[in-house]
Amino acid sequence: MTFSWSQQRILILSPHPDDEVLGCGGLIHKAKSAGAEVFVQFLTVGNTTDQSSSVSTSPEDRNDEIKRVADHQQWDGWHMAFPGDEYHLRLDQLPRLELANMVEQESPLAIARLRPTMLIAPHRSSYNQDHQAVAEAAHTATRPSNNRLRHHPDFVLAYEEAADQWRTDSVPMPNLLVELTEEDLGSKLEAMRQYATQIHEHPHTRSEETLRSLAVLRGMQAGVPLAEAYHIMRCLA
Template sequence: MFDWSQQRLLVIAPHPDDETLGCGGLMHKAKAAGAQVYVQFLTVGDTADVSDKGFSTASERVAEVKAVADYFRWDDWHIAYPGDEFHLRLDALPRFELANTIEHASPLSIAAVKPTVVLAPHRTSYNQDHQAAAEAVLTALRPSDAGRRHHPGLVLAYEEAADQWRDQAVCAPNALVELTGADVDAKLAGMRLYGSQVHDHPHTRSELTLRSLAVLRGMQGGVAFAEGYHAMRWLT
């Protein structure tokens, strides 16, 4: 069994809420075991939502992040590219710049945090920011001399319910992390703190969708609940 208590996790999230949707259960599980958890957001800006006014400002979304960070007890978090200039436009940034930020330019870069586990979005997402982030993480974690650059032993791509919306087949997750009922409840509670982003069912960010996906992945592993991941590197 993997010992989460000894790990230092770095979660790369294109936008606030992606980290909770993709690995909220694992973050809760790891912190409860004694791990360190750091979250590197890439961008946030004014966002259309289901509120009465129809959008949330960047400052309102940052306030949500603060509440979620306190709830999950993150060790630290940071937003690399705040503002509408970058929000939903990460694909316009040169790959070199985005990868460089993730690799060593950010205060929560791979070089600064030296994580043992990196969690990032999967490249099959339809969202252009997720695709750009996933490709940049692959570049930042490219194989090289581990004596010269930090090499996390475990690199996982997390999934979100809408990632399957593609014009080509998407492989099922090849790594499952077992969750307790408390881990799933914590994931849902964390998502509720993103009040501007959570939706009623049917929606990819509804509580029923998130719980159902946890049940499905759990069934595939022979347990009650799980989160699915694609293992990009697993060095034992």
């Protein structure tokens, strides 16, 4: 298999602002450094109060953070599909068809419009209902069909987050490990710092120690210092 990051147009589905960094922050830096295009499709954002703190954040706060992260990692574009409290943490109440159509056709960053070579979405094993809904929508939007009539990304991947392991059922072992450099991981950690309302002190699933520890663990499994892990849904070589 011959693979070049420089030839990729990557579309990342992020249920909320910060999920794309938690799952793909290292890959984003690696791909952009090689010359790839990276776009982030956010699904929702609203007023939130984190259960582990008394900090309340507004959509305006989160949008400012997105802009800082986008500048830091030099994204080629981003879009918010369903802003507002009506949707935030309620994506599971939207018809699956509506979510899938947004991803596949209706968003400015829809698969049919952007024609990405790689789509990366959350894994359905997440405990978070929004993550599960987006994962299922991505599954539908990338369903097999005649690729002469409908665009098929060559690569469809699911990213992991440390909190995904909190499940009573079995979470499959990731089957793709992407090697990271210290610079890739450093960019990921700095991007997470830009999400100042979302990063936490250790022990927390969104702490710097957690992100580095998971990168070290996945690197060890590949025989390299650092890595991010993914589940392959489609790989057309």
